Amino acid sequence: MAGSGWQCPLACLLRTHQFFVPSAPVRFIRIPMTNMMRSSLLMGGLLGLGMVSLFAQGLQEWPERHLSTAEVEQHIRFLSADELGGRQPGHPGHAIAARYIATSFQAMGVQPLPGLQDYYQPIPMGRMVPPRAGHIRWGKQEWAQGGDLLSMSGEGIEGEFPAVFVGYGWIGDSTDDYAGLDLMGKVAIALQGLPEPMSPGKIIAAGRKKAAWAAERGALALIELYTLPYPWKRLMLNFTSPAPRVLPETEDTRLFHAWLNDPEEYLLRAFKEDTSVTLAVATETVRQNRFTAPNVVGVIPGRDSSLREEYVLLSAHYDHVGTGGDGPDTIYNGARDNAIGIAGLLAAARSLSEAPPRRSIILLACTAEEMGMLGSQWFVDHSPLPLSQLVYNLNYDGAGYNDRTAFTVLGYERTGIRPLIDRTAQWAHLNIIADPMPEQNLFDRSDNVSFAAAGLPCLSFSPGITEMDETILAHYHQPSDEADGLHFDYLRQLSSAFVHLARLIADQAARPFWQPDDPYYEAGRALYAD
Incomplete structure (x- = not known):
């Protein structure tokens, strides 16, 4: 068993919540950023309420500016605790993680997406015994x-x-x-x-x-x-x-x-x-034991009535690979992959609920990404609303980091939002690593590819990674992928950047779209043909 010295507060969660239980047994480019230009806008009509509107273009004091490092750490430590057993679909730790995310959504004011069972989208699956x-x-x-x-x-x-x-x-x-x-x-x-x-x-x-x-x-x-x-x-x-x-x-x-x-x-x-x-x-x-595992989904209505029926989809997977091996530590905790991403998604839930953008936001915690992006594909195939109402997918996934001055973007030049990414980096005081290791085709190796194949413009956001070096490989899909040793101030900074980029996409008047030479351009044309 891995030991971190941190005690998972499962007892509290177990006392207060019922769980979703399975139905069966259980070109490297670094882009330096200059200092952010500050603007000060006075909105006298709201001063009488004791506040300045957060909706003034260019104002820095969005809620995501003030995310709590302690809260980001809490999410990551909980989700990667030994007690969750590696969060493999079909196992109790996966169900606990799903309930934790759903409860967090509810507490932060995120609404269930109409057409689903509360915050859950159950998926029938089979646990294969090879x-x-x-x-x-x-x-x-x-x-x-x-x-x-x-x-x-x-x-x-x-x-x-x-x-x-x-x-x-x-x-x-x-x-x-x-x-x-x-x-x-x-x-x-x-x-x-x-x-x-x-x-x-x-x-x-x-x-x-x-x-x-x-x-x-x-x-x-x-x-x-x-x-x-x-x-x-x-x-x-x-x-x-x-x-x-x-x-x-x-x-x-x-x-x-x-x-x-x-x-x-x-x-x-x-x-x-x-x-x-x-x-x-x-x-x-081949033997298979059937069970169900859920995507966890919520929605934040947009503040602009003319754009509220358009949605920006934020996604991150919450599953990992479970347990295995015969060493002293058999739990693949999945802190970097992808408790970090879920912490970013929960940061979005909090910040965007407090100050909604113009378009509506769907928050999607995907199951079974490690099994071939099954949860995101299920959402595409069984979406409660027409996919043509989605305008963008911003996905958060990663395998770790080896550069704490930057965030990584897979798809930097592909959907016409490079200016928004640049503004985000400037706002967050971070550099950009754009599409590293192109030979590994990383863009097509996370949940965003399910939406890309359906035509939805998208990119994947990750911690700063320049290459698959020993810093990454030492923990990637290994029992050593634990919360201890992570740099939580940096991860809070990443969460802020992820949320702010989502806000800029949801607020801009134009809808992003694929570049004409992109492999997913024709799928996008088909999706929005009407």
């Missing part, structure tokens, strides 16, 4: 379970079976990748996802549809060739470590479905060179 063994062989090549093979769902099969390449394995308005193909008693091999950009959650959902279509055509298995811009080893940590992992509820089909990592493209080249490919397959049945 097989211990299994393999697929072709010639001298072998992909083994726990190595380059990830069994996703379905009943195990064993034997030698002909394989058929089905392209993306998709059926659409003008597409049927199965047309003219005989799949009876065969293994279907498909490219993962679709040609256009998709979030990981969307790819998982698409895979379930593909499996159902393949089963309807008599296939014995569906193998998807891995294409996500997401390190395979990290994926395997999330899905095959000793602790159970989370996937969406499966479809009724029991067809065996797996992901296969084949960076050398042996199978693709085999299909190009020989139309008859036979695979030796030996797999075990």
Whole structure:
């Protein structure tokens, strides 16, 4: 057990609240900023009330200027305490974290979003218990379970079976990748996802549809060739470590479905060179225990009646990877990833409730980001209001920090709000690190990508990170990711900057939009076509 010396006040929370319980068992660019220019605006009509309006353009005294370091620390320490067990969906600590966020929303004056159950958006899920063994062989090549093979769902099969390449394995308005193909008693091999950009959650959902279509055509298995811009080893940590992992509820089909990592493209080249490919397959049945886990959602109505029906969506994930390993400390506390982000979201709840911006604000604490952005994708697919009413998503996620003079922006130049980001940095007395490590495609590796794929302009906000050095890797998805050692004054400064950027986006008259050369530009045009 990790020890911090700080006592989690769970007893108080347990005495006063009922919990949401699962339904089943449990180019690096540094941009220096000059000193902020100060303005002083007098609004005599309100002086009689003993206050100066916070809504004067350019005034610095917004509530986010006066966030409490102690409160930010409290949120982070609570959410990353040992007693919450790593906040993995389907486990009690995750439910406690959800209740803590919902209770905080309520106490800060955030309203439930109409159409949801109080502050909760329950999501049906399945905790996958991965097989211990299994393999697929072709010639001298072998992909083994726990190595380059990830069994996703379905009943195990064993034997030698002909394989058929089905392209993306998709059926659409003008597409049927199965047309003219005989799949009876065969293994279907498909490219993962679709040609256009998709979030990981969307790819998982698409895979379930593909499996159902393949089963309807008599296939014995569906193998998807891995294409996500997401390190395979990290994926395997999330899905095959000793602790159970989370996937969406499966479809009724029991067809065996797996992901296969084949960076050398042996199978693709085999299909190009020989139309008859036979695979030796030996797999075990994938077991799943069903439960529910919620997104936690609230809304702050905007103050401008002409813009109140437009929403800026602020998001941060509150789940982490639970427990695992056989060392003396088996709890992955997730302070940096992503209790820091939730502290920023709660700072937004407090500050924006006290002084609402022109547009309305939706606060979304996402579940199951670590499992492939499942919570954010569920919100996209089951939004209580039309997505076209959302004008922006500002996401807060991170893996730590190695520069306490800056915040990081993923998507700095992509949606036309660079001037607002620059103003925020100036206001917060911080520098900007814009899109570091482009080769790692970090923009597409957090919950913002679910909204980007739907067309919603977005960016992801993070603590200052210049590279994935030892400072980051020492704690990233490790039991050492605890609150002790964090710099809480800096994290309070980051929360202030996150909230202020949200305010500037929600207050500006123009709606942000993708740059014309952005991969998500066409999706944005489709979203706002009407």
